[in-house]
Amino acid sequence: MTDTIKSLSTHDKVLAGLGKRRRSERNFRVFGLMATAVGIIFLAVFFTTLVANGSSAFMQTFVVLEFEFSEDALAPSGQLDLEYADFDGLVRNAIRREFPEVTSRRDRRELSKIVSVGAAYHLRDLLRKDHSLLGSHIQLAVPTSSNVDMLMKDNISRTVDAAQRTLSDKQIAWVDELVASGKIHSKFNTALFTNGDSREPELAGIRGALVGSIYMLIVTIAISFPIGAAAAIYLEEFAPKNRWADLIEVNINNLAAVPSIVFGLLALAVFINWMGLPRSAPLVGGLALSLLTLPVIIIASRAAIKSVPPSIRDAALALGASRMQVVFHHVIPLALPGMLTGAIIGMSRALGESAPLLMIGMVAFIVDVPGSFTDPSTALPVQVYLWADSPERAFAERTSAAIIVLLVFLLLMNLSAVIMRKRIERKW
Amino acid sequence: MELITIILAIVALMLASFFAGRARSLRLVGGPRKILRLHSLPGYYGYFTALWCLLPASLLVMVWVYLEPRVIVALVMDGLPQAHQALSEGEVNLLLGNIINLATGDAISGNADAIMQAAAERFNQLTIDSRKILAVFAISVAALSAIVSWRRITPDFRARNRVEQIISAVLILASSIAILTTIGIVLSVLFEAIRFFREVSAIDFLFGLEWSPQTAIRSDQVGSSGSFGAVPLFTGTLLITAIAMIVAVPVGLMTAIYLSEYSSSRIRAVAKPLLEVLAGIPTVVYGFFAALTVAPAIRTMGESLGFAVASESALAAGLVMGIMIIPLVSSLSDDAINAVPSAMRDGALGLGSTLSETIKMVILPAALPGIVGGILLAVSRAIGETMIVVMAAGLAANLTANPFEAVTTVTVQIVTLLIGDQEFDSAKTLAAFALGLMLFVVTLALNVLGIQVVRKYREQYE
Numbered sequence: 001m002t003d004t005i006k007s008l009s010t011h012d013k014v015l016a017g018l019g020k021r022r023r024s025e026r027n028f029r030v031f032g033l034m035a036t037a038v039g040i041i042f043l044a045v046f047f048t049t050l051v052a053n054g055s056s057a058f059m060q061t062f063v064v065l066e067f068e069f070s071e072d073a074l075a076p077s078g079q080l081d082l083e084y085a086d087f088d089g090l091v092r093n094a095i096r097r098e099f100p101e102v103t104s105r106r107d108r109r110e111l112s113k114i115v116s117v118g119a120a121y122h123l124r125d126l127l128r129k130d131h132s133l134l135g136s137h138i139q140l141a142v143p144t145s146s147n148v149d150m151l152m153k154d155n156i157s158r159t160v161d162a163a164q165r166t167l168s169d170k171q172i173a174w175v176d177e178l179v180a181s182g183k184i185h186s187k188f189n190t191a192l193f194t195n196g197d198s199r200e201p202e203l204a205g206i207r208g209a210l211v212g213s214i215y216m217l218i219v220t221i222a223i224s225f226p227i228g229a230a231a232a233i234y235l236e237e238f239a240p241k242n243r244w245a246d247l248i249e250v251n252i253n254n255l256a257a258v259p260s261i262v263f264g265l266l267a268l269a270v271f272i273n274w275m276g277l278p279r280s281a282p283l284v285g286g287l288a289l290s291l292l293t294l295p296v297i298i299i300a301s302r303a304a305i306k307s308v309p310p311s312i313r314d315a316a317l318a319l320g321a322s323r324m325q326v327v328f329h330h331v332i333p334l335a336l337p338g339m340l341t342g343a344i345i346g347m348s349r350a351l352g353e354s355a356p357l358l359m360i361g362m363v364a365f366i367v368d369v370p371g372s373f374t375d376p377s378t379a380l381p382v383q384v385y386l387w388a389d390s391p392e393r394a395f396a397e398r399t400s401a402a403i404i405v406l407l408v409f410l411l412l413m414n415l416s417a418v419i420m421r422k423r424i425e426r427k428w
Numbered sequence: 429m430e431l432i433t434i435i436l437a438i439v440a441l442m443l444a445s446f447f448a449g450r451a452r453s454l455r456l457v458g459g460p461r462k463i464l465r466l467h468s469l470p471g472y473y474g475y476f477t478a479l480w481c482l483l484p485a486s487l488l489v490m491v492w493v494y495l496e497p498r499v500i501v502a503l504v505m506d507g508l509p510q511a512h513q514a515l516s517e518g519e520v521n522l523l524l525g526n527i528i529n530l531a532t533g534d535a536i537s538g539n540a541d542a543i544m545q546a547a548a549e550r551f552n553q554l555t556i557d558s559r560k561i562l563a564v565f566a567i568s569v570a571a572l573s574a575i576v577s578w579r580r581i582t583p584d585f586r587a588r589n590r591v592e593q594i595i596s597a598v599l600i601l602a603s604s605i606a607i608l609t610t611i612g613i614v615l616s617v618l619f620e621a622i623r624f625f626r627e628v629s630a631i632d633f634l635f636g637l638e639w640s641p642q643t644a645i646r647s648d649q650v651g652s653s654g655s656f657g658a659v660p661l662f663t664g665t666l667l668i669t670a671i672a673m674i675v676a677v678p679v680g681l682m683t684a685i686y687l688s689e690y691s692s693s694r695i696r697a698v699a700k701p702l703l704e705v706l707a708g709i710p711t712v713v714y715g716f717f718a719a720l721t722v723a724p725a726i727r728t729m730g731e732s733l734g735f736a737v738a739s740e741s742a743l744a745a746g747l748v749m750g751i752m753i754i755p756l757v758s759s760l761s762d763d764a765i766n767a768v769p770s771a772m773r774d775g776a777l778g779l780g781s782t783l784s785e786t787i788k789m790v791i792l793p794a795a796l797p798g799i800v801g802g803i804l805l806a807v808s809r810a811i812g813e814t815m816i817v818v819m820a821a822g823l824a825a826n827l828t829a830n831p832f833e834a835v836t837t838v839t840v841q842i843v844t845l846l847i848g849d850q851e852f853d854s855a856k857t858l859a860a861f862a863l864g865l866m867l868f869v870v871t872l873a874l875n876v877l878g879i880q881v882v883r884k885y886r887e888q889y890e
Contacts, residue, residue, distance in 0.1 A: 014780075021782055028784035032686030035679045039703050039754050046709075049721055230602035238599065250876070252606050257805060257875040258868065259812020261839050262613055265864040268846065269616030276497070291609050298606065324592040352710030355814035358843050381712040381815075388716045388819060396720060403713050410708060 050407075054400025060189035060202065061149040062141040063115060063178060065094040067123060069133050082128055087120035091142070098183070099174060110171055114178075116143040118191075118203040143191065144184070146201040146394035148175055152186065155393055166393075192401060196367045197383065201394030204387070206402050208369045212282050212362070212377030213351060215370060219286025220293060220350050225343045227290075228297030232339070235298070236305040237327050256295035263292045264359025272360060279361035280376035288356045293346035300342020304335040337424035344417040348410050354381035380406050431493070434563050438485050438570050442478045445574035449477030452581050468588035476587045479594050481574035485566045492562050500554045504547050527551060617868055620861030627855045628656045633862060635659060639825035639836075641845060641856050656859055658866070660825040664742070664835030668817060669810040671746025671831055672753055676810075677803060679750075680757025685787055687758075688765050707755035715819030718748035723820055730832060738834040740822035746831065749816050753806050760805065764798025764885065765791060801881030808874035812867060814839040838863050 008016075067090055074085040092112045096102065102111050119142035126140075127133055143149075147166045150156045152175075162169050178184045195205030239245040267288035271277045277284050308331050316326040332339075357363070362378050363386060370377035378386065384406065387399040453473035457465040466473075501524065523544070530548035581587070625633070636657015683703070687696050723744035730737035737743075768791050776786040792799075822834030823844060845860035 021785070025782040025784045028787070029686075029690055032682045032690055035682030036686050036691070036699055038679050039683065039706055039751070039758075040699065042751050043702055043706055046717060049717070227602045227605055230599050231606060234596075234599035234603040238596065239603070248603060248607060250879070251610055253879050254872065254875045255606060255609060257808060257871070257879075258613070259808075259814065259839070259871055261812065261814045261842060262617070262864060262868050262871075265842070265861060266609070266613045266616050269620060269861075270612055274616075275494075294606060294609070322588065322592065324595060348708065352708075352712070354710070354712045355818075355839070355843070358814075358818075359846055363847060381710050384710075384712050384716060385815065385819065388712075388719060399716060403716065406710065406713070410710070414708060 050400050050403060053397060054404045056153045056155075057192065057397040057401035058189050059153075059186045060191065061144045061152045061184060061186045063095075063144050063148075064139060064141045064183045064185070065091075065115070066097065066137060066139050067091070067094045068137050069123075069127060069135060071135050074127075074134065082124055085124070085127075087123045088117075090123055091115055091119045098178065107170065110168060111174060113145055114148055114171060114174060116145050116202045117200055118143055118198075141185075141187070143202045144175075146392065147171075148184075149202055150393055150397075151175060152179075152184065153397075155397070192398070196369050197365060197378070197386070198367060199365075201390075201392050201398060204395070204398060206380065206383055206405060208366060209378045209380045209383035209402070210405075211369050212285075213379045213381075215282035215373055215377065216286040216289060216379055217347055217351060219283055219373065220290045221343065221347055223287065224290035224293045224297055224346065228294050228343070228346075229301050229339055231294075232298045232301030232305060233327060233332070236302050237331065238323070252295050252298050256299060259355075260292055260353055261355040261359065263288050264356030266291065267356060268359045278374050278376075280364050280366070280378075281374045282370060282377050282379075283373040284360050285357050285362055285377075285379060286373075288360060289350040289353060292353060292356065293350050296346040296349060297339075297342050300345065301335070301339040304338025304342065305331060307338065308334045337420060341417045341421050344413055344420070348413040348417075351413070352381055352406070352410060354379065354385055357382050358385075380409075431489075431559070434489065434559075434566055437563070437567055438482065438489075441485075441567065441570045441574060442481045445481040445578065446474040446478040448474075448574075449578055449581060450474035452578060453583070453587070456581065457583050465583050467584055467586050472587040472591050473581050473585070475591045477574055477577050477581070479591065480577035481570050483594075484573045485570035488569055489562065489566050492558075492566075496555075496558050496562075500551065500558065503554055504551050507550055508547060509543060531555075613868060617861050617865045620858050621865040624855060624858035624862040627858070632656060633658055633859075637827060639841070641841070641859050654855065656855065656862075658838075658863065660827045661836060661838050661841055661863070663827060663829070664821070664825070665811055665837040665839075667742050667829060667831065667835055668746045668749065668821060668837060669807060671743060672749035672810045673803070673807060675747055675750025676753040676757050676806060680754045680806075681761050681799065683754065683758040684761035684765060688762055689783060689787060689791075703755045703758060706751070707759075709752075711752065711813060711815040712819070714748050714752050715815040715817075718744050718816055718820035722748055726832075735832065737832045738822065740820060740834045741832050742821060742835045743831040745817050745820040748820065749810055749813055752813070752816065753809060756809060757802060757806050760802025760882070761795070761799050764795040764802065764882075767798060767885070768794045797881055797885040801878045801885065804874050804878030804881065808871040808878065811874075812839065812871050814843060818843050838867050842867070 069090070073089055073093070074087075075081070092108075095111055095115055096108060099111060102108055122142055123140075126138075144152075147156065148171075151158075151167055151172065156165055156167060158172060167175075175184065191203060192205045193210075194207055195203055196208035198204040235245065235248060239248070267284060271284045271287055272279055277287075312330050312334065313326050316330045317323070321329065357379055362382050364376060364378070365386070366376050366378055368375070380402065384399055384402050387395045387402060450470045450473055453466055453470045454460060454463070457463065460470075463470065504527065505520070505524070527544055527547045528551065530544060531551040633656050636655060637659050638655045638657045639660050641654050641656060683699075687699060691699065719740075723739060723741060726741060726744050726747075727737045727739055772790055772794060773786055776790040777783070781789070817837045817840050821837060821840055823836055823840065824834045825836050825841075826833055828835065842860045842863050845856055845863075
């Protein structure tokens with residue numbers, strides 16, 4: 001035995017181990033491929049579920065009913081008062097007219113639940129715009145309640161036991177009848193983009209959150225870009241290379257890695273408790289987010305300034321420019337595309353951030369679309385968080401839709417950053 | 429007078445003084461042809477006057493706007509009858525809120541009596557007066573400082589140096605904002621945390637095993653004495669972080685190795701941007717996915733295998749968090765691997781080792797410090813991550829290492845303690861700041877360490 005081993009040459013030894021080594025090489029390679037696939041498969045699963053859940057929210061079920069703006073119902077005392085007129089009764093009468101055979105109180109109540117409570121507000125707004133409608137009949141498509149909407153989108157199963165459904169057998173039969181007579185159809189869901197938040201899923205929209213986010217981003221960019229750019233210019237071009245500059249450098253790198261929720265605590269303690277700024281306001285949210293994005297912008301701007309070749313500076317200095325003139329007349333114009341790209345990336349991070357906003361009270365239930373920087377408001381990601389918490393099935397669909405809108409915005413921002421970098425980038 | 433009008437007026441003055449300063453410098457030397465007699469370019473004289481017009485006035489406006497509400501409130505309260513001034517602090521605040529709402533035309537609680545009406549009118553009058561005074565002051569300060577600086581202009585006046593000094597000061601100020609932010613974080617968190625530790629001992633907080641942060645409204649209430657033992661939160665955070673790391677570190681590292689050593693450039697060109705997309709998805713979206721897709725899936729799977737899984741299990745939150753961190757780990761590992769000099773790689777390959785042997789025995793040991801630094805940063809990211817755990821992990825402070833049970837984390841508790849209207853002097857809200865302090869200190873340590881390791885290592889091979 002020992003003799004055979006001794007007689008093996010190095011070459012034989014290598015050959016003997018080669019099969020095993022090749023196998024391990026192949027395994028390692030496959031393992032690497034699998035690891036790479038994990039992230040990409042997750043991404044695929046994520047986007048498929050998101051689109052599968054959310055795409056239906058962009059359509060909404062409407063029912064066409066004939067409404068009678070009768071003076072008896074709306075102005076019993078002869079005087080029309082839009083705030084107190086019984087528009088709910090108008091809607092109830094309209095749906096009952098479709099089903100004259102339904103007479104019992106209980107059934108009638110169930111019947112009226114087919115139509116959204118928002119229909120009454122819609123009628124009121126119509127009448128407010130055009131008083132001449134009083135006394136006339138109109139055919140109008142109004143949104144159904146979210147349960148009917150879910151039924152039409154097959155999100156409520158008909159086969160499940162009636163007690164476990166949010167719609168009764170009778171209601172389903174009525175809906176089927178309306179479908180058969182062509183009175184129920186689905187249209188693009190404009191309410192999603194024109195309404196503020198609501199407790200009723202079929203009336204809830206992202207407009208308020210979107211406007212709040214836009215206000216916040218305006219504050220964020222207005223504060224963080226000038227300050228970030230100025231800080232980057234100072235650190236890259238003027239700061240003496242001493243311990244103080246080192247400290248600032250470490251500090252900025254560290255700030256970029258501080259958990260975002262800590263910025264929320266800072267905003268709560270400083271901007272709200274100490275400075276007395278209003279809670280839930282886009283102004284405070286924007287201030288918090290600008291502190292959060294400042295390090296991102298500083299780091300990107302420094303990289304952009306660093307990439308401007310020293311020969312440009314030397315040439316300007318040789319022609320007698322002061323250091324400030326070199327920077328402001330030559331370096332910054334060349335570094336600006338890079339700095340702006342950094343700003344856009346910072347903004348896209350700010351747009352997706354929600355944890356610090358929870359701290360400053362931007363999670364309140366707010367129906368109105370904010371009209372100024374100090375109005376109470378939410379933001380798009382916070383709206384996602386709020387809707388994700390709601391138990392109704394219809395809100396899950398809308399959450400996915402809101403996420404799709406959020407991701408589209410992020411995609412557009414990142415895309416514009418990439419395009420800008422590609423188009424204006426200079427190779428020195 | 430509206431604030432915006434005052435600001436516009438100052439801006440208009442500023443523009444005027446720019447042209448005035450520039451014109452004066454040219455006139456002093458006798459026209460554009462004699463420009464060489466000036467020390468600086470004419471524009472700098474304009475900038476100099478304009479900056480001096482702007483700065484003092486805007487400082488005044490800022491200070492005024494900050495102090496105004498406080499002074500007006502004090503004046504209104506002084507004007508109230510004696511009986512009202514003897515009220516407790518809470519009642520005074522309520523009264524004040526009502527007066528302000530009355531003045532701005534909002535709804536108020538209770539009925540407005542004559543005294544409140546008078547106070548509200550006084551409030552409105554004072555606001556209008558204050559803005560008028562500010563307008564007069566600010567505009568005259570702007571004009572005065574512009575005239576003074578305008579008169580200082582002579583052909584020898586070193587305008588460019590003065591302007592550059594001001595710009596330089598602005599730049600220094602901007603770069604110190606980063607430092608101020610850190611100081612602000614430390615101070616704001618520290619002060620509230622100290623107030624918390626006055627009520628609850630630090631030992632109980634750091635080593636207590638029970639977390640039920642409620643403060644009693646009545647003293648005889650059940651569970652009136654809230655307990656603030658944060659150990660279950662720390663273990664919960666660590667459990668979720670550990671799960672996330674078990675996912676993210678091997679996957680991220682192998683992804684980096686595969687993409688930098690094995691894959692063709694075509695695959696790399698597709699896979700890298702896709703992984704960057706993963707890094708760009710907002711955390712609230714990951715949270716939604718964890719809570720509504722992953723957690724139910726794990727629950728169904730667990731039940732089919734016959735063991736109980738909480739609907740808000742640590743596993744779901746940890747898994748999704750791990751996926752979120754993959755791009756961070758892979759990009760930092762990628763940097764570390766690429767920093768290994770190719771001579772080392774070529775040497776190993778030249779001696780006949782396979783690529784995987786080269787990676788395992790040469791590249792990874794050489795890149796290890798950089799990779800470890802990256803992992804530290806990833807751990808810090810996982811500990812501080814908020815939205816995923818808020819949405820997918822529970823609120824129950826269980827002291828367990830079982831990933832199928834619900835646990836809670838430091839960040840979840842900070843959010844739950846601070847959401848909703850809270851008074852700022854209860855131990856409950858202050859506890860959030862104590863937790864925030866812990867979070868900040870731990871992540872700071874991890875970040876500083878991680879950044880130092882990564883940086884030092886990068887320099888080693890340069």
